[in-house]
Amino acid sequence: MVSGGGFDPEVFNPRRNNFLEGHATAEKLLLDSWNSGRMHHAWLIGGPPGIGKATLAFRMARFVLTRGLPGEQEMGLFGPPPDPTSLTVDPEGPVSHRVASGGHADLLTIQRTWDEKRRRFKRDLAVEEVRKIAPFLRLTSAEGGWRVVIVDGADQLNSSGQNAILKILEEPPSKTLILLVADNVGALLPTIRSRTRKLALEPLTEAQVRSLLFRYLPDLDDAERTALARLAEGSIGRAIELHTAGGLDLYKAMLGVFDSLPRLDVLGAYAFADATLRGGNEEANWIAVTELIGWWLGRIARAAARGTIPAEVVPGEAALVHRLMQGSHRAGALDRWVEVWENTNHMFAKAESANLDRRQTLMSALARIEAAAG
Structure with a gap:
């Protein structure tokens, strides 16, 4: 990445x-x-x-x-x-x-x-x-x-x-x-x-994060500033960390994997895991991708609870969320998204504390997401 x-x-x-x-x-x-x-x-x-x-x-x-x-x-x-x-x-x-x-x-x-x-x-x-x-x-x-x-x-x-x-x-x-x-x-x-x-202190507004990104990263274009501001949810520090770690590219790649849901593209998922967890940036990429998956699952759970589609971070995301939300009226759909959100965060934390295999942990998380979307 x-x-x-x-x-x-x-x-x-x-x-x-x-x-x-x-x-x-x-x-x-x-x-x-x-x-x-x-x-x-x-x-x-x-x-x-x-x-x-x-x-x-x-x-x-x-x-x-x-x-x-x-x-x-x-x-x-x-x-x-x-x-x-x-x-x-x-x-x-x-x-x-x-x-x-x-x-x-x-x-x-x-x-x-x-x-x-x-x-x-x-x-x-x-x-x-x-x-x-x-x-x-x-x-x-x-x-x-x-x-x-x-x-x-x-x-x-x-x-x-x-x-x-x-x-x-x-x-x-x-x-x-x-x-x-x-x-x-x-x-x-x-x-x-x-x-x-x-x-x-309260989180910054999206406009304030965009303004600060313009100050610290003036070479970003408007679309990148908006995307980072939405991912950061009021934290200029997180926005800059995501940019430095290539977090926006990670997020786009992650959504590319999720785009095949409710049936996961297994080969695409393995390619995503391999690209994320190799090279000299494995530690930073692991932290970024686990945080992004947890953030995205929380977003899906809140969308299912409210019945509304959140503002897009990147183009095409709204269509993906809408497709996933079409099943949210089935009995227990909201509970499933909340459960996979909590279990995935717990699994990532356990992998960190117990030094578990990261690639296998990431693939297990993607499988849980597929089960919730099916």
């Missing part, structure tokens, strides 16, 4: 990315708290993956590291400076450069480590990383201002890691800001949630 090219991932890296779209309300809450002079010491930024949570956290970190609280700043000729109305700071300023390089002495970032073997971030956030926070906060601020800690993926901590975070939240030093970023806020201890101020 073809991997998307022409994209520099560092442009999208929250450490470097000063641009945020779609979360003006959350930014205003942070600014209002800052301008009040009673900034809460810990914030829990939650919401679906890839919508800008970490980008917002780093925007806030750069802002705080360039300022003191209202009343701490030097008086100007005409009195104190006006309250800031944006978290934006000079992208070419020294703070932005040091944050981008990971070299700001008053900023500590805790995040999942990179798995060189699988070429992706590890699923869990190691407790050893969290234990770096307490010594960092015991140090005097290197620049005489605030110290900021960002924990990206706080919901991936085990109980030991969460308890370590909780101790820090209970007795934070002065002039400390802790920003916890989590996809699944409910996975955190209730005591952590109660000691933080919560910012719940």
Whole structure:
């Protein structure tokens, strides 16, 4: 499968990315708290993956590291400076450069480590990383201002890691800001949630994802932007990951296999599995195709429940969904689609955890889909 090219991932890296779209309300809450002079010491930024949570956290970190609280700043000729109305700071300023390089002495970032073997971030956030926070906060601020800690993926901590975070939240030093970023806020201890101020970010609109794709991937044509925005369902991060992994090509190839339903083209299915799981991109393709199949099955189940055809991602998809939905009025059709959706996701997860044969797992999933469509 073809991997998307022409994209520099560092442009999208929250450490470097000063641009945020779609979360003006959350930014205003942070600014209002800052301008009040009673900034809460810990914030829990939650919401679906890839919508800008970490980008917002780093925007806030750069802002705080360039300022003191209202009343701490030097008086100007005409009195104190006006309250800031944006978290934006000079992208070419020294703070932005040091944050981008990971070299700001008053900023500590805790995040999942990179798995060189699988070429992706590890699923869990190691407790050893969290234990770096307490010594960092015991140090005097290197620049005489605030110290900021960002924990990206706080919901991936085990109980030991969460308890370590909780101790820090209970007795934070002065002039400390802790920003916890989590996809699944409910996975955190209730005591952590109660000691933080919560910012719940919503998925982006399709128009906002298209706008951001134009910003980061200007060479895409309109049809590709629309298709990626619909596949991403409100996540610019997912849209870019899909493009980089050649996800749109994978999706088209997958629909090509499904086009023969309710009778699966077995030879076409084997060719699809072989093309997906060979070469140097097997790991990325496996992740992409399992996510796409799960997403598509969920879409079919929702369409069966509502009796409506969703907007096409690629041309011709509506006709396929309509053909599958023609049987949705038969007794138990909706239940079958929901069952195959749940079972297929479970099978993919088991294949990952138990290191099962991926090609056989993929063929088994396609067979389940054929049974549901028959």
